[in-house]
Amino acid sequence: MSVTLEGNMLVTGSNRGIGLELVKQLAERTGAEAHIYASCREPEGTRAEALRELSTQHPGKITIIKLDTSDEDSICAAVRAVNEEIGAGGLNLLINNAAINKPARPAPLSATGKKDMMEVYETNVVGPFLLAKMFLPLLQRAAERFSPEDHEGDMMSCRRSAIINISTVISSVKKCPETFSMAPMYPYRTSKTALNMLTRCQAEDFRKHNILVTAIHPGWVCTDMGGEQAPLAAQDSVLGLLSVMSSLSNKDSGMFIDWQGNSIPW
Template sequence: MSRKLGGNILVTGTNRGLGLELVRQLIQVTSNKDHIYACCREPEGSGAEALRELANENPKRITVIKLGSIEKCPENFHIAPMYAYRTSKAALNMMTRCQAEDFREHHILATAIHPGWVQTDMGGKEAPLTSQDSVQGMLSVMSSLSDKDSGNHLDWQGNSIPW
């Protein structure tokens, strides 16, 4: 059974790329009573201009705030051997698992969703997915989540990914 997306939604990495596109599409598919918390490293920096503009257009709906598979590493390390980035993602994965357990009694789902290889500044032009397609897929997955998905790692199409 699918759910309507809504309530308080936290999105990280929203100054550009997928995070920014996710906020753009969430504004379109959620109601006026729903709120998006858009996290970004430097909300006042030049790289967050588009996010600030979107937040200024939707001041009652967006608040800008300053808050990868380990098993699959051998398959793609040679493409992107970014230690710091990979380590930060592993930490976020553990945080997702911990939040899933911590928030379960409050019926709050915590799920990590991999966006796929996307045509962004980081993904490059060779990537097969556009930001729009990736975000549409992730929103579809999010709207179909249930209690059984809490604490899991899924891709943008809803397929399970090993931690």
């Protein structure tokens, strides 16, 4: 299966789990003109070994970028590095996937402190906020290169210029009564709810630039964070994510949906 995504794409938290699988499938399923910027905290470390191997399997298509989304200086350096490589093309797709969850499961209230709340918020909310802010000129550059005729009159798409914020169904305020007992996780839940509001704000703010912004729940995925009990394989989740991203348009900007395209209540 090919996906109708193209141009320059950046994925955060790409050394493992959903992020690594996103880079893998984007490299395999996009055209020759597509280029993936895969970011992680320690590109030379042991935890990025799989990502480095993947980049050697797709020479010239994957560029690994050092990026710690909790560090503003690191974000600035990553933006400069990407800007130097991209040139006139701009950034077509920013996927804010990097996230942390503290304290370790089951993360009851009794084990959760201020430091946990602040660290998770900084990575899961402030990081995507700064990335969108700093990459905005590159996202605008990509958006300005397309005319309405390029996308059959639909001004927004992931092929043109978009931000995808990876959220979670347990951030839904409405669904909290049915999901809380299985995953109390105060810092993670509240940070992702804030990420949803960030998505909504960015969608309104960036609409004038024809930049699409959508929050997507990838499903309960079997990863280090999702745990072994999760019913969904990363490969299947990402297949769905890329299919959904390929279909997004004006009406989806500012929305909260899942990996199968279903709407999730706020």
